[in-house]
Amino acid sequence: MSHHLVEVKNLRHVYPDGTEALRDVSFRITHGESVAIIGANGAGKSTLLLHLNGYLATSQGSIRIGDFPLNPATLLEIRRTVGMVFQDPDDQLFMPTVFDDVAFGPLNLGLAGDEVEERVQEALARVGAGHLRDKPPYRLSGGGKKRVAIATVLAMSPDILVMDEPTSGLDPFARRQLMALLKDFQHTRIFTSHDLDMVLELCERTIVLHEGEVRADGPTLDIFRDEALLAACRLEKPFAMQGCPVCGG
Numbered sequence: 494m495s496h497h498l499v500e501v502k503n504l505r506h507v508y509p510d511g512t513e514a515l516r517d518v519s520f521r522i523t524h525g526e527s528v529a530i531i532g533a534n535g536a537g538k539s540t541l542l543l544h545l546n547g548y549l550a551t552s553q554g555s556i557r558i559g560d561f562p563l564n565p566a567t568l569l570e571i572r573r574t575v576g577m578v579f580q581d582p583d584d585q586l587f588m589p590t591v592f593d594d595v596a597f598g599p600l601n602l603g604l605a606g607d608e609v610e611e612r613v614q615e616a617l618a619r620v621g622a623g624h625l626r627d628k629p630p631y632r633l634s635g636g637g638k639k640r641v642a643i644a645t646v647l648a649m650s651p652d653i654l655v656m657d658e659p660t661s662g663l664d665p666f667a668r669r670q671l672m673a674l675l676k677d678f679q680h681t682r683i684f685t686s687h688d689l690d691m692v693l694e695l696c697e698r699t700i701v702l703h704e705g706e707v708r709a710d711g712p713t714l715d716i717f718r719d720e721a722l723l724a725a726c727r728l729e730k731p732f733a734m735q736g737c738p739v740c741g742g
């Protein structure tokens with residue numbers, strides 16, 4: 494299914510202050526892949542994700558989502574295809590109630606009352622946040638906000654789910670729930686994370702960014718076994734791959 498393809502070619506991004514956040518990034522992700530983008534702070538992960546549905550415009554290079562090159566004429570269609578969960582849920586939630594926030598996308602798609610209600614219910618149920626529907630988002634805990642932010646994106650039925658640090662700020666139980674949800678999502682998933690154990694569990698493929706460049710792109714296990722690569726990119730092995738601190742095994 495070509496409409497789930499994500500192709501980034503020679504992407505460069507320079508912020509107005511002159512910071513070159515992405516130097517020359519290329520990769521291709523096909524339908525149904527679950528891909529992690531990892532790297533130290535400042536490696537360019539968020540800058541890269543923000544390009545995938547046009548929140549940031551490319552300085553150089555090109556992006557293709559499915560059958561469409563990303564440009565001003567295709568932006569709306571691409572935002573329908575690519576669901577983006579920002580790192581900070583406060584950037585995503587802005588309506589007076591959780592219901593209004595989750596309904597916002599479906600209403601914009603032109604859906605009618607019953608369908609909107611159905612989508613909101615289903616999306617909130619999937620993130621275990623049905624009980625929050627009448628609350629103002631700003632009153633929720635960090636984990637509650639995160640779940641609702643994810644629901645706003647699921648309610649749009651995206652073909653490609655993009656998340657920036659999805660487990661940051663979640664307690665262990667909420668993290669587990671979110672991982673189960675991500676496992677369940679059938680289409681393409683792309684996310685950045687410092688939670689390397691989550692990456693190991695959920696992503697068969699990992700792209701390592703370092704100083705705005707792709708340093709490695711391959712099977713997640715191979716990446717985490719490459720100690721020289723991890724050290725050079727200021728990364729560590731997931732806990733699950735480190736020796737037991739008690740028995741040394």
Ligand SMILES: Nc1ncnc2c1ncn2[C@@H]1O[C@H](COP(=O)(O)OP(=O)(O)O)[C@@H](O)[C@H]1O
Pocket residue numbers: 508509510512513514532533534535536537538539540541
């Ligand atoms: N709005 C901005 N203006 C200028 N520089 C920025 C801006 N946002 C990020 N940067 C810089 O771009 C680089 C990449 O940042 P970012 O994409 O946030 O990395 P990561 O998500 O991997 O931590 C860093 O050097 C960061 O300081």
Ligand SMILES: [Mg+2]
Pocket residue numbers: 538539540580657
């Ligand atoms: Mg970031």
